[in-house]
Amino acid sequence: MNRLLLVRYGEIALKGKNRPFFEKKLLQNIRYSLKGLEPFEVLFQRGRYFVKISTENLSSAQRRLQRVFGIVSISTVTQSNLDLDEICRNALETVKEIYNPGMTFKVNTRRANKKFPYTSPEVSSAVGAYLLKSNLNLKVDVHHPDTIIYIDIRGKKAYLYSRVIQGLGGLPVGVAGRGLLLLSGGIDSPVAGWLALKRGVEIETLHFHSPPFTGEGAVNKVRDLCRTLSSYGGKITLHLAPFTEIQKELRLNCPETMVITLMRRAMFRIAERLAIKKNIPVLFTGESLGQVASQTLENIVAINAVTNIPVLRPLIGFDKEEIINIARKINSYSISIRPFEDCCTLFVPRHPVTRPQLKELEKAEESIPLEELIDRCLENIESTIINSGHERSERGQADAEK
Amino acid sequence: MQKNEVYLDNSATTRPYLEVSSEMQRVMLEKYGNPSSLHRRGSEGERLLQYSRQVLAEILGVSDSEIIFTSGGTESNNMAILGVARRYRKRGNHLITTAIEHSSVLEPFNLLEEEGFEVTYLIPDGKGVISPEKVAEALTPRTTLVSIMHVNNEIGSIQPISQISEVLRERNPDIIFHVDAVQSFTKLPLSPKDQGIDLLSISAHKFHGPKGVGALYLREGILLEPISRGGGHEKGLRPGTENTPGIQGMALAAKISYRNRKEKMKKLQSLKEQFITSLKTKHPWIRLNGPGKEEGAPHIFNISFPGLKGEVILHALEEHAIYVSTGSACHSGTGTSSHVLQAIKLDQESLEGAIRFSLSHLNTREEIEYAISKTNSVIAELKNFFHATR
Numbered sequence: 164m165n166r167l168l169l170v171r172y173g174e175i176a177l178k179g180k181n182r183p184f185f186e187k188k189l190l191q192n193i194r195y196s197l198k199g200l201e202p203f204e205v206l207f208q209r210g211r212y213f214v215k216i217s218t219e220n221l222s223s224a225q226r227r228l229q230r231v232f233g234i235v236s237i238s239t240v241t242q243s244n245l246d247l248d249e250i251c252r253n254a255l256e257t258v259k260e261i262y263n264p265g266m267t268f269k270v271n272t273r274r275a276n277k278k279f280p281y282t283s284p285e286v287s288s289a290v291g292a293y294l295l296k297s298n299l300n301l302k303v304d305v306h307h308p309d310t311i312i313y314i315d316i317r318g319k320k321a322y323l324y325s326r327v328i329q330g331l332g333g334l335p336v337g338v339a340g341r342g343l344l345l346l347s348g349g350i351d352s353p354v355a356g357w358l359a360l361k362r363g364v365e366i367e368t369l370h371f372h373s374p375p376f377t378g379e380g381a382v383n384k385v386r387d388l389c390r391t392l393s394s395y396g397g398k399i400t401l402h403l404a405p406f407t408e409i410q411k412e413l414r415l416n417c418p419e420t421m422v423i424t425l426m427r428r429a430m431f432r433i434a435e436r437l438a439i440k441k442n443i444p445v446l447f448t449g450e451s452l453g454q455v456a457s458q459t460l461e462n463i464v465a466i467n468a469v470t471n472i473p474v475l476r477p478l479i480g481f482d483k484e485e486i487i488n489i490a491r492k493i494n495s496y497s498i499s500i501r502p503f504e505d506c507c508t509l510f511v512p513r514h515p516v517t518r519p520q521l522k523e524l525e526k527a528e529e530s531i532p533l534e535e536l537i538d539r540c541l542e543n544i545e546s547t548i549i550n551s552g553h554e555r556s557e558r559g560q561a562d563a564e565k
Numbered sequence: 566m567q568k569n570e571v572y573l574d575n576s577a578t579t580r581p582y583l584e585v586s587s588e589m590q591r592v593m594l595e596k597y598g599n600p601s602s603l604h605r606r607g608s609e610g611e612r613l614l615q616y617s618r619q620v621l622a623e624i625l626g627v628s629d630s631e632i633i634f635t636s637g638g639t640e641s642n643n644m645a646i647l648g649v650a651r652r653y654r655k656r657g658n659h660l661i662t663t664a665i666e667h668s669s670v671l672e673p674f675n676l677l678e679e680e681g682f683e684v685t686y687l688i689p690d691g692k693g694v695i696s697p698e699k700v701a702e703a704l705t706p707r708t709t710l711v712s713i714m715h716v717n718n719e720i721g722s723i724q725p726i727s728q729i730s731e732v733l734r735e736r737n738p739d740i741i742f743h744v745d746a747v748q749s750f751t752k753l754p755l756s757p758k759d760q761g762i763d764l765l766s767i768s769a770h771k772f773h774g775p776k777g778v779g780a781l782y783l784r785e786g787i788l789l790e791p792i793s794r795g796g797g798h799e800k801g802l803r804p805g806t807e808n809t810p811g812i813q814g815m816a817l818a819a820k821i822s823y824r825n826r827k828e829k830m831k832k833l834q835s836l837k838e839q840f841i842t843s844l845k846t847k848h849p850w851i852r853l854n855g856p857g858k859e860e861g862a863p864h865i866f867n868i869s870f871p872g873l874k875g876e877v878i879l880h881a882l883e884e885h886a887i888y889v890s891t892g893s894a895c896h897s898g899t900g901t902s903s904h905v906l907q908a909i910k911l912d913q914e915s916l917e918g919a920i921r922f923s924l925s926h927l928n929t930r931e932e933i934e935y936a937i938s939k940t941n942s943v944i945a946e947l948k949n950f951f952h953a954t955r
Contacts, residue, residue, distance in 0.1 A: 375884040376877040411950055504876045 720855030721865030
């Protein structure tokens with residue numbers, strides 16, 4: 164049997180003149196996501212993609228495509244020549260895959276190629292009759308069938324399928340430009356990153372660590388979070404910024420209640436400088452209004468005051484429960500709850516300030532050589548490119564074999 | 566071991582002896598037969614098992630037929646506790662254990678509570694010790710099983726096993742006494758026959774053997790309801806093809822570890838005291854948790870550095886290639902602190918700032934001296950930083 168994956172997209176179709184650009188990007192992303200499953204071929208055909216891939220890789224390809232933004236649905240289809248007998252035989256094979264004795268069905272034919280000599284209802288009834296004559300126990304039910312056999316007649320082929328698997332929707336990663344995500348080890352920031360990817364933003368990530376007080380565990384956790392995000396968004400660059408020195412200075416010289424706000428101001432300054440250097444126009448954070456003491460509106464204002472580029476906060480109106488639900492869905496949750504100290508949990512003052520005064524913050528910052536510290540932090544950022552999990556596991560295997 | 570590395574997390578696991586690893590490789594490659602097979606390769610495997618059983622039986626002073634091989638401490642504890650409680654349920658449904666047991670003891674007891682058993686969890690004194698009187702008070706006519714660990718894995722407190730078993734024998738000789746000896750086997754004196762222990766759990770990787778293998782001593786005459794079913798291996802109590810390389814490795818590790826036990830422990834005791842004394846002198850504000858420095862097991866001690874975070878100290882020591890463990894895997898606010906440290910009623914800051922040091926006879930005096938000096942300087946530096954605005 165000649166089997167393919169049929170990949171449908173949605174929103175892109177609405178995008179007017181940008182459409183070819185969007186379609187090309189999605190094609191690239193599909194190809195990237197299938198790396199390691201070679202040989203395969205992705206064909207673009209009239210508003211849909213077909214993936215030709217070996218039968219044994221069909222289901223893992225389908226699972227990967229379910230993580231590619233921009234795809235609305237996926238079906239495993241059987242390709243048939245435009246010959247009614249062959250279509251009937253293929254329809255029987257399609258039914259056999261999902262067969263339960265006594266199941267009801269109907270046949271739904273669409274004929275885009277009007278040169279095919281039979282009309283849609285004629286094809287449907289011919290195929291229906293053929294299936295009923297087979298030795299399977301089937302019944303027709305046109306109103307509430309257990310399964311629908313779709314037959315798509317277009318061009319020189321007919322495509323048969325019975326199942327439509329939901330994709331993620333959204334826009335192809337990369338069509339909306341680039342953003343820098345501030346990634347902690349927590350639950351929220353990976354979800355914020357995922358939402359950015361969902362709307363087509365290609366992200367790089369920035370994580371602050373405090374060696375030696377935070378260990379390898381915390382950094383590995385962030386690497387794993389990037390790996391999870393990259394399974395949705397292709398390669399992701401992780402920037403690791405050493406924060407120990409700044410943290411020490413703040414801790415030793417500034418009022419304890421302000422330290423968290425001051426730390427975040429320093430982080431935003433560094434993030435902005437890095438973004439500008441990388442030609443990235445916007446920051447993303449996982450802040451959610453009022454979730455913790457440092458995320459009051461006043462604190463968000465005080466922290467935001469140090470940047471000039473836009474800071475987008477996709478989670479601003481989300482409840483923790485809602486964020487956790489997404490985190491579970493995208494498989495970041497189990498990584499986020501690994502219990503390692505990160506630089507934000509190292510010192511939690513008993514009563515962080517919730518209504519900081521800008522003047523006081525600025526005064527506190529004057530007591531340390533902030534510019535110098537930030538320069539040094541930026542100079543010592545380590546950047547690595549992280550690929551999605553499936554590539555890693557394949558590499559891991561190769562290592563084991565050595 | 567890498568040069569200059571000081572591994573002080575021997576209660577978590579130990580580095581296997583070189584001899585153990587080569588012996589295991591030999592068994593894997595040459596004596597790979599299934600001990601149940603009737604041909605020569607099979608009987609070779611069977612002989613290895615007999616030999617290993619003998620080695621462990623001899624160290625414990627029990628009979629070969631009383632040793633059952635398992636996959637480690639967790640399985641031994643589960644088998645013993647679930648097996649005895651369920652098997653003797655007709656005699657009574659009251660069980661006793663302590664609040665400071667390892668989770669592989671506490672969890673089976675929690676499960677038994679769900680099955681309708683009543684469980685008493687004894688609370689230790691401030692030094693982490695359960696007195697025989699406390700056990701006596703908890704006994705009821707329906708008590709069938711008492712399970713108490715020998716050496717606590719987090720603070721090193723030693724339970725008065727012999728005295729507790731005397732109390733049990735006096736009150737009701739039918740009560741079955743299980744001891745989790747995972748941290749003490751080959752280190753402290755253990756003699757089930759003299760100490761009145763009916764079941765005893767051990768785990769190979771705590772005494773420089775391989776991971777994934779352990780044993781349960783089961784006194785002749787005591788019955789167990791098996792927790793897994795299969796092909797009748799180990800008297801039907803622990804079915805599954807025997808892990809011959811692991812078992813052979815465990816026996817060899819026990820032999821080596823047990824050799825010159827007293828001298829090894831004397832050395833460890835003196836290193837431990839030196840460690841504690843030096844830290845206490847430099848930093849009088851720290852506290853030794855659990856038993857005093859002359860008491861407790863010679864290889865485990867636990868110190869709180871109030872105001873500092875355990876994980877931070879751990880990573881700071883890691884920078885100097887010194888490996889220790891936090892008393893509590895506590896993630897500020899969200900995590901749960903150690904149930905052992907809570908049971909001996911530490912305050913929050915001491916809970917968060919606890920570090921466990923666990924030594925092995927393979928640690929040299931030089932290593933310990935290096936660790937002492939680095940710990941002292943790390944603590945001095947961190948104190949500066951974390952205590953700044955207190």
